[in-house]
Amino acid sequence: MAAAATLSLSLSFDPQQNHHQHKTTLSLCTLSPFIFPTKHSLFSINKSYHYPYRSFLSPTLCSSSSRTTSTTATTSSLLEDSFRAGRFFTNEEIEKLKNLENFVHFQELKSGFLWVRVMRPEEMDCTVVLLAESFSESMLLPSGYEKLLRFLVKQYLIERRAVIPHAVTLIGFYRGNEESESGKEVHLAGTVEVCFDERGANASPPTPAAPKNSPYICNMTVKKSLRRRGIGWHLLKASEELISHMSSLKEVYLHCRMIDAAPFNMYRKAGYNIVKTDSILILLMLQRRKHLMCKKLPIVDSPSESDMSGTDEELCS
Template sequence: MAIASSFSFPLDLHRHRLLPRHFIHHRSFPALPISSYPFPLLLKTQNQFFKTSSAPLGSSPTTLDSSLLEDPLRTGRFLTNDEYERLKLLGDFEYFQELESGSMWVRVMRDCELDATVGLLAESFAESMFWPSGYISLLRFLVKQYLIERRALMPHTATLIGFYKGKNGEEEEAEELAGTVEVSFDKRGANASPPTPTPPKDSPYICNMTVKKELRRRGIGWHLLKAGEELISQMSTSREVFLHCRMIDTAPFNMYTKAGYTVVQTDTIISLLMLQRRKHLMCKELPAITMRSPESDAPFSVEE
């Protein structure tokens, strides 16, 4: 089963004129969103129990680069007290899941993991668009600039990364970077020029999700989505979450539907004239946060 979530990388056409016409996105000039072209992720059918853990707000941050909390200027601006507390909440966030083939956990990306995340996103996007390998270096540069800009907007947005540890019989394999997903929580964290159909800028939004090619079909993409939703529940007062799905991506559409998302708007055929794939804007209303024990978690299976 393929999973797709939208891309939202800003590319400056005035500086990068060698790009194909379909590789365009936002800034202050007219552009076509890359998020129009989500890439496929594969998810394996399996019965699983959700198990998550998030440290309380008052505890010391353990998963975010401590220097980021000690020096708020690392975000590129001064932080209010509320923003500082929300940044600590991001640092404390963890999502853990046992899978049939191993285990995975998700947290906020650290500074030292930027290049690895850039490589994962660039390669996945090039693969989904059938781009030649010669474009990878350019993609890496543009994606890195984008992630740096988005990181400066924390805690109004965050890039999550997932790690996977497989099982080989009774032995556990080495932990490795498995995937990433981006979430924005409010208007200040929203992209300047989101893809069409345009979601509300003051509502949470999920995009830029991918799974490492060698680790697909293991449930990682599904749990990246669930981790993003859980973090949104803690960081935003809005219960409505939006994402995009291309009309041609039937498998991702089915997965989002299973996850509770419904179509609220669809691109018109005019988008085809702009060299874009038609997309659904999908929305889900998150439930109120509840404390759950592992015994109360219900299994969920995703059909291939």
């Protein structure tokens, strides 16, 4: 499966507007490894945990289909990075930034281990590569469009970072079991975007449009070589877990193309139901028909109460 959400891209530059008003609209249907938990760690299967990720050693990992480059970079906190941009934050927004900074979803899979957390600025280029490859694969575009796609995706991610903490990009890291060939390597496994409220909503959302004030999940994809391991399922669960902590609204929306059978089955298994479907007239705009799907999240007292059941094969993505 190339992507678990709707793929659509539009770029609009209005010469009558100033630079700060330019908008790149991109809805794509994801780095740093850290010290790996030992056999004596307290992590147990089918549980997720929250703890400050700054407690981990975190050099930057950048990977592409042709090479993997590992360098050590100085990382800054989400708060420091946001304040450096010169934005003003309310007390409520500062608290939300702290929650995002401390969010880490850990999951032990049959084939290895998965971590999901907020993307950092130094990890943007790696995430751009993954999203551009997913978009190209889904749309069957020739390789000559790769540079243009990366440019558009990067502009989109830069603009989306400006709305934190109202929306955020999560990235997942995967490490195989020690007995596997890649057991000693940490890979960028996938990414997903989560919008929490109207201020974080995309200016040009896909159709059928979801309520702008409701949480929304989009741009989810899993690295091609790491699919069918349950990673997509747990990117979805990490998104829901974060929404439960960041939003008082529990109705979560997402889009799924009608032709994407595997993502659709995953969403249905996760409890999402079809709310509305694109009109057949959308085909005249050279777009795929999409379902708008919704799920009402349960109220839980702790992250461990969320539904994590299912085998790797059943939850494959």
